[in-house]
Amino acid sequence: MRTIAFATAAAAAALVTAAPASAATTINLVPIAGTLTGAFGNANPARSGTDLYNFTVPTSGALQGFVGSLGLKITLTNLDFTSVTLDGISFDKISSGIFELQTIAQSIGAGSHTLSIGYKNAQLFSSYGGVISFTPIAAGVPEPATWGLMILGFGAVAGAMRYKRRGQAKVRFA
Secondary structure, three states, rough: OOOHHHHHHHHHHHHHHHHOOEEEOOOOOEEEOOOEEEEEEEOOOOOOOOEEEEEEEEEOOEEEEEEEOOHHHHHHHEEEEEEEEEOEEEEEEOOOOOOEEEEEEEEEEEEEEEEEEEEEEEOOOOEEEEEEEEEEEEOOOOOOHHHHHHHHHHHHHHHHHHHHOOOOOOOOOO
């Protein structure tokens, strides 16, 4: 009787302390050659579900990303994507079946963003993975008025350097 009570209490504790299926994972973006890049994935997904990933970018820019899964039903590695979205915008499906691949190229603003990956039919050894890469927008080109003022300023400095005052006393050393 004690064994059954202990097993029931242990099972209840495991259910209470288990993380919810929709808990978001943070993608750490690492600077690489002027971009911010991060990897994500799930090496042991449930039979079906939705995984959420959060990441933050400091400025507006362009985001490219992909997510993929390679699997065969006979090797128990198959997984089917039901939806892959970034802030509600769907990824483009490149291929499905044995090799599933979805990509996105999107302009995004500064702040926090959410990547959502829905899947079904995940088998025993299923997994998926992907990469996102963020490129900040470069500083803009100055407006024509700014260029005009800058050129005028250079001209004024050059004119001041060339200007000679007449009637200035000359010093001679013998």
